[in-house]
Amino acid sequence: MRLRAWAWIALSSIWLGALTGATRPRYGGALTVELSNASLMLDPKSAAGHLSPSIAETLVRVNARGVIEPQLALAWQHEPDNKRWRFSLRPKVTFHDGEPLTAVSAAPGLLAALKKRYGDVTVTAGGHTIVVQFEHPMPELLAELARPETAIFHKSDANPVIGTGPFRVVAWDPARRLTLAAFEDYWGGRPFLDSVVISLGTGAARADVFDIPFGSTRRVVPEGTHIWESPPSELIAILAANPQSTLLQALSLVIDRAPIVSVLTQRRGEAAFGILPQWLSGYAFLFQTAPDLARAKQLISQLRLPSINLTYAANDSFARAVADRVALNARDAGITIQPTTNPGGSLTLVRWPLESAEATAELTRLLRFLGAADLAASIDPAKPETLYEAERALLDEHRVIPLVYLPEIYGLAPRVHNWEAAQKRDPFRLNLENLWVDQ
Amino acid sequence: MTRVAFVLLFGWVSVAIGQAQSPLEAAAQMAARISSQLPRHPTVSLELQNLSSMTPGDLSTFGRALEEQLRRSGLAMTATQPEVRARITISENARGLLLVAEVLTGDNRTVIMQPWIAPPASETKPRIRILRRPVWDQAEPMLDLLLLNSESELLVLTPTAVSGFRMADGKWMPTGVAALSLARPSARDPRGRIEGAPGGFRVYLPGTTCSGTLQPTLTVACAPGNEPWPVNPRDPSFVARWVTDRNVLESPNFQNAFYAGANGWFSTTGHRIVDRAGNTLGVSEAWGTDFANIESSCVSNPTVLVSGSGDNPDRDQAQALEIASGRATPVSESTALPGPITALWPAETAGQATLVVRNSKTGNYEASRLGVDCAE
Numbered sequence: 001m002r003l004r005a006w007a008w009i010a011l012s013s014i015w016l017g018a019l020t021g022a023t024r025p026r027y028g029g030a031l032t033v034e035l036s037n038a039s040l041m042l043d044p045k046s047a048a049g050h051l052s053p054s055i056a057e058t059l060v061r062v063n064a065r066g067v068i069e070p071q072l073a074l075a076w077q078h079e080p081d082n083k084r085w086r087f088s089l090r091p092k093v094t095f096h097d098g099e100p101l102t103a104v105s106a107a108p109g110l111l112a113a114l115k116k117r118y119g120d121v122t123v124t125a126g127g128h129t130i131v132v133q134f135e136h137p138m139p140e141l142l143a144e145l146a147r148p149e150t151a152i153f154h155k156s157d158a159n160p161v162i163g164t165g166p167f168r169v170v171a172w173d174p175a176r177r178l179t180l181a182a183f184e185d186y187w188g189g190r191p192f193l194d195s196v197v198i199s200l201g202t203g204a205a206r207a208d209v210f211d212i213p214f215g216s217t218r219r220v221v222p223e224g225t226h227i228w229e230s231p232p233s234e235l236i237a238i239l240a241a242n243p244q245s246t247l248l249q250a251l252s253l254v255i256d257r258a259p260i261v262s263v264l265t266q267r268r269g270e271a272a273f274g275i276l277p278q279w280l281s282g283y284a285f286l287f288q289t290a291p292d293l294a295r296a297k298q299l300i301s302q303l304r305l306p307s308i309n310l311t312y313a314a315n316d317s318f319a320r321a322v323a324d325r326v327a328l329n330a331r332d333a334g335i336t337i338q339p340t341t342n343p344g345g346s347l348t349l350v351r352w353p354l355e356s357a358e359a360t361a362e363l364t365r366l367l368r369f370l371g372a373a374d375l376a377a378s379i380d381p382a383k384p385e386t387l388y389e390a391e392r393a394l395l396d397e398h399r400v401i402p403l404v405y406l407p408e409i410y411g412l413a414p415r416v417h418n419w420e421a422a423q424k425r426d427p428f429r430l431n432l433e434n435l436w437v438d439q
Numbered sequence: 440m441t442r443v444a445f446v447l448l449f450g451w452v453s454v455a456i457g458q459a460q461s462p463l464e465a466a467a468q469m470a471a472r473i474s475s476q477l478p479r480h481p482t483v484s485l486e487l488q489n490l491s492s493m494t495p496g497d498l499s500t501f502g503r504a505l506e507e508q509l510r511r512s513g514l515a516m517t518a519t520q521p522e523v524r525a526r527i528t529i530s531e532n533a534r535g536l537l538l539v540a541e542v543l544t545g546d547n548r549t550v551i552m553q554p555w556i557a558p559p560a561s562e563t564k565p566r567i568r569i570l571r572r573p574v575w576d577q578a579e580p581m582l583d584l585l586l587l588n589s590e591s592e593l594l595v596l597t598p599t600a601v602s603g604f605r606m607a608d609g610k611w612m613p614t615g616v617a618a619l620s621l622a623r624p625s626a627r628d629p630r631g632r633i634e635g636a637p638g639g640f641r642v643y644l645p646g647t648t649c650s651g652t653l654q655p656t657l658t659v660a661c662a663p664g665n666e667p668w669p670v671n672p673r674d675p676s677f678v679a680r681w682v683t684d685r686n687v688l689e690s691p692n693f694q695n696a697f698y699a700g701a702n703g704w705f706s707t708t709g710h711r712i713v714d715r716a717g718n719t720l721g722v723s724e725a726w727g728t729d730f731a732n733i734e735s736s737c738v739s740n741p742t743v744l745v746s747g748s749g750d751n752p753d754r755d756q757a758q759a760l761e762i763a764s765g766r767a768t769p770v771s772e773s774t775a776l777p778g779p780i781t782a783l784w785p786a787e788t789a790g791q792a793t794l795v796v797r798n799s800k801t802g803n804y805e806a807s808r809l810g811v812d813c814a815e
Contacts, residue, residue: 022779189627282532
């Protein structure tokens with residue numbers, strides 16, 4: 001809050017039409033969405049996926065700047081050792097079935113979600129307060145509680161997810177269609193849309209909103225469609241099952257990422273030399289290198305090289321194209337790489353989607369996945385150098401070779417409004433509650 | 440007692456809101472960190488690259504400041520055959536600017552990083568047509584404000600409370616906060632109106648109507664309901680009321696729901712400006728959903744201040760239009776605003792309108808009074 005001086009000032013002026021404004025939203029109407037990937041949908045078992053925050057909410061959330069914000073919890077406190085955390089719940093919140101949100105109603109689901117990852121957790125409830133206790137320090141608890149997996153919801157025989165979010169589930173046909181309706185009593189204000197119908201895997205581009213995955217055939221879009229790209233949000237990388245430092249170092253030197261970006265992603269992707277993209281870390285440029293075929297050949301000149309299998313997902317045509325490109329580059333250095341869909345290759349091409357704009361949480365999550373808990377523990381969120389050093393150490397071990405970052409791309413019908421502003425709130429989710437449509 | 444013990448047991452965690460640093464302050468901090476990495480006072484070359492949205496002018500200012508600060512810390516700056524190369528990158532991440540220094544000594548490279556919250560860019564000098572008088576800004580959404588007692592007292596309406604302030608020594612000093620007891624959750628795109636009433640004030644929200652007093656303390660009492668109220672305090676014949684849970688109004692003067700109305704014209708949910716009979720006003724497409732009547736002695740016909748149209752979440756505009764013969768004609772240039780208009784109402788004082796803008800850079804809601812300056 002800031003006190004302002006009390007004086008008239010003049011405003012800058014420009015000619016009519018040079019600016020646009022923000023038209024006030026209109027209530028009503030139905031939005032149709034077509035998604036190609038089931039992982040983008042609601043998963044009633046885990047409450048994961050891009051849509052789940054519209055239905056089931058978490059205690060806290062990460063905003064587009066990577067800052068933790070209150071959601072179902074209005075305030076929180078912790079002991080200095082970060083083992084005991086106390087959350088005060090937002091008042092006057094109800095579930096879609098009319099049950100009020102209380103600590104007692106929220107605690108069991110929260111405990112079950114946290115127990116999957118932390119065996120030493122206990123959750124106790126009293127009134128509007130939840131206390132989460134660990135036997136080990138949990139400084140990253142807020143980031144953990146922002147993940148969709150810890151969303152607060154319950155189930156009934158008829159409804160797989162009864163949450164507190166702006167939309168309630170009306171019908172759910174697994175792997176085919178999800179129908180949502182506006183939750184009239186949503187604490188943050190009823191959504192503008194009356195309903196949303198999400199279809200899966202039709203491969204068409206007829207809906208108001210549809211995704212355009214890399215490698216898909218959904219390239220021809222209706223006239224007037226607006227194309228929206230998220231910031232780079234998914235890392236394509238090679239993971240090594242058994243690090244062979246010299247060979248992998250040579251491979252990382254010989255891969256030319258420029259054709260992957262220009263040809264395979266049609267310049268929509270971004271070359272990846274580090275784990276976190278530049279927009280998120282601010283230091284990714286420090287990892288940038290040019291291919292060095294001579295150095296790669298020198299490194300492997302004394303090695304006896306077997307043929308190496310590079311495994312990619314069978315249904316992922318984009319991954320296949322990338323694997324072929326890597327094999328081509330490797331051959332120039334005398335390394336034989338065989339792309340295959342058979343599991344068990346010593347190298348694996350993986351897609352690593354970012355979940356939030358919280359750089360520390362994202363890097364920690366990947367480091368833990370790779371078994372580098374020691375590097376994760378060395379990160380101090382207040383010191384960006386520690387993120388860089390952890391990433392540098394991981395890359396120097398050649399256990400992971402970053403290749404390219406991909407954005408998410410959506411086609412939007414002209415009648416869809418407020419998409420840009422809605423996605424600015426959180427580019428990693430479909431923020432349906434702030435969209436509105438012409439009718 | 441238990442609660443007290445609990446509060447003592449825990450330490451509050453709050454999101455650290457960093458202070459903005461001037462280029463000189465940021466340069467001084469970075470120079471100190473660079474020089475601390477060097478055991479003696481070697482010759483140093485300085486290279487600067489910009490990977491951020493910083494303008495070339497600001498980059499140049501920072502570069503000069505950094506070079507000066509490195510000199511002050513005892514380093515000898517040179518462009519030729521330096522013992523140490525300092526490569527400074529102005530980078531950017533999700534949280535803002537990030538200064539990255541690579542200190543290269545032979546084969547050794549030390550990396551230093553320093554987040555930088557740069558001060559907001561200064562406002563450009565305007566050509567005067569519409570005047571703005573900043574009144575108040577805050578992080579929480581503001582729906583409306585009311586100036587009382589010769590503008591010595593201020594009431595700020597938010598979706599959840601009315602806050603009172605009194606002017607003292609040129610500053611608004613808080614006098615109290617009265618929470619609103621809402622019958623329904625606040626509407627998305629929240630809107631509301633506060634107006635003076637005998638002995639206090641009235642608040643009109645979609646689904647809730649409240650009465651308040653200022654003396655002896657600020658109080659407010661709310662009840663479910665949508666009571667009608669005069670949209671323009673100086674025109675009691677035009678009354679409207681909110682549609683519950685929505686961002687639109689209804690009125691006996693008009694048969695459809697509308698966002699705003701003045702001088703017999705209404706902005707409809709179909710994003711047209713029409714009169715009671717359904718006649719469409721001839722108007723530029725730049726006219727958005729919000730507008731407010733404003734009296735002006737230099738324009739003979741009814742005049743309105745209008746918001747901009749479109750989906751731009753980062754900026755908006757205001758413009759004065761004169762309405763005559765079914766047409767709206769600009770009588771001012773459009774005025775750039777730093778974010779979308781979230782409220783635009785006729786003020787309680789003739790010749791003024793209340794404007795609230797959500798600043799897209801700071802995220803704050805900025806309330807102002809707009810007036811029309813007739814002097815060229």
